[in-house]
Amino acid sequence: MVDVLIVGGFLGAGKTTWLANYLARQSQRSTTVIVNEFASTDVDGTTLGDIDVTAQLRESVSIVGGCICCERLDELRLALHAVVTTIHRLGADADHGSGDLVVIETTGLADPAPLIELLNSDRLLAVNMVLREVVVVVDAIDGIRHLQHRRLARRQVQAAGRVVVAKADLVDAEQLDVVAGTVLRINPGVPVTAAADGIESDLVVTDPGPGLLAVDDEDRDSGAAPAAVTVRIDPEVSWAEYALWLEAVTRLHPEKFLRTKGTVRTPSGPLIVQSVGSTIARPQHTTTATDTTMVLIYCGIERERVLRSLQTFVAGVSVVDRVELTPC
Amino acid sequence: MGTLVMNNRLHKEMVVAHPTAEETRMCGGCRSAEVDIDWYSVGAGEELGDRRRARLDLARAATRMFALSGMTVTADPGMPMLAVKTRTGATQMITRFNALARTTERAGKVVDPLSDAAIDAVQRWDATHG
DSSP states (O other): OOOEEEEEEEEETHHHHHHHHHTTTTTTBBBEEEEESSSOOOHHHHHHHHHSSGGGGEEEEESSSSOOOTTTTTHHHHHHHHHHHHHHHHHHSSOOOEEEEEEEEOOOOOHHHHHHHHHHHHHHHHHHEEEEEEEEEOOOOHHHHHHHHHHHHHHHHTTSSSEESSSSGGGGGGHHHHHHHHHHHSHHHHHEEEEEEEEEEEEEOOOOTTTOHHHOSSSSSSOOOOEEEEEEETTTOOOOHHHHHHHHHHHTTTTEEEEEEEEETTTTTTEEEEETTTTOOEEESSSSSSSSSEEEEEOOOOOOHHHHHHHHSSSSSEEEEEEEOOOO | OOOOOOOOHHHHHHHHOOOOGEEEOOOTTOOOOOEEOOOOGTTOSSSSHHHHHHHHHHHHHHHHHHTTTTTTEEEEESSEEEEEEEETTTEEEEOTTTHHHHHEEEOOOOTTTSSHHHHHHHHHHHHHOO
């Protein structure tokens, strides 16, 4: 049987960072990673590619341009079938170490439930794969806000077999207690751990308390359905112009600009630049990015307004593609 | 950030972008912590000349972005900081990228890049300045 690990969590929670560290510890296992991106550009694949985990990877599969819990579910099914076929073809002679592992990293907008259903209902998968764990990553900084305002974020936690509170080093113990308390209120008894820069450790909860869960969903009406646009940023674009625009729109509209991620060329080289809500992560230099594209995931705002603003404030931006999604 | 005395210390602080305790503050709306790092400087380059060019680029881009408010941002090549000036001449010196937005907020001159007025103002600025 092939072990399956599903990694979920809301946009920008820290799934890829956690996964990179997880994969680095799987040196004895033959691992296939399936990365899903809402937009058409595989930024997470680039991020994983920058981290030295490829030696353990049998294969990395990217499913882009939609969410594998709904519109790309069939692509996931085919990808998993292909993994089973490959393993059967390799047969018993292959050195599988301590067994084969398939890791599915979902988009931040995916509900893990349909994936679990797929593994149980598809006959080929049901007899060849076993779901070992659903790990859901919750952002220690913004996680409470997502859990309060996003039904999807709560559904993700409800489906979790383990919850990892990421960016734990950026908040104090009291905040960690509140996050843990809120998670336990949604999914009582679920194991909760902490992660700092992707490195996981036990979470010592001094007093989980009741958590915070005064729900006020922002994603209850269809007008707030997330959409994504992928833009190509000319290599000659002004880093200052892009930085100022991103700083301003995420600062003034954190509830609309859910997530941005991609690669920008700067005077110090290509950088992976990511934001979630109002938080802009420290950019990381990359050696594997071949394209300078940026994915913007937004809601509650017209696409034309986003593009008009971006293309006015940052000269040298062109649209690659657009994706709209009904809420999962 | 306190007053900076030595240029090399400032240089280091604009390159290294680790949040300090005083730079971690709470969001008034959702009570979630917000981490304040000078992430612009990561793309600026390491050499002194790179930093100077980055400051000049930032000053020009900020003046363009703030066209609607009439604020101007200048960078003296000999000074490792930016001067943010309102229409009336009130000037504030800043050392970090993140301080730009806070300075405009304090001056009541926030520019929303999604607003038609701000977009139109930048287009007019481009037509004038090329």
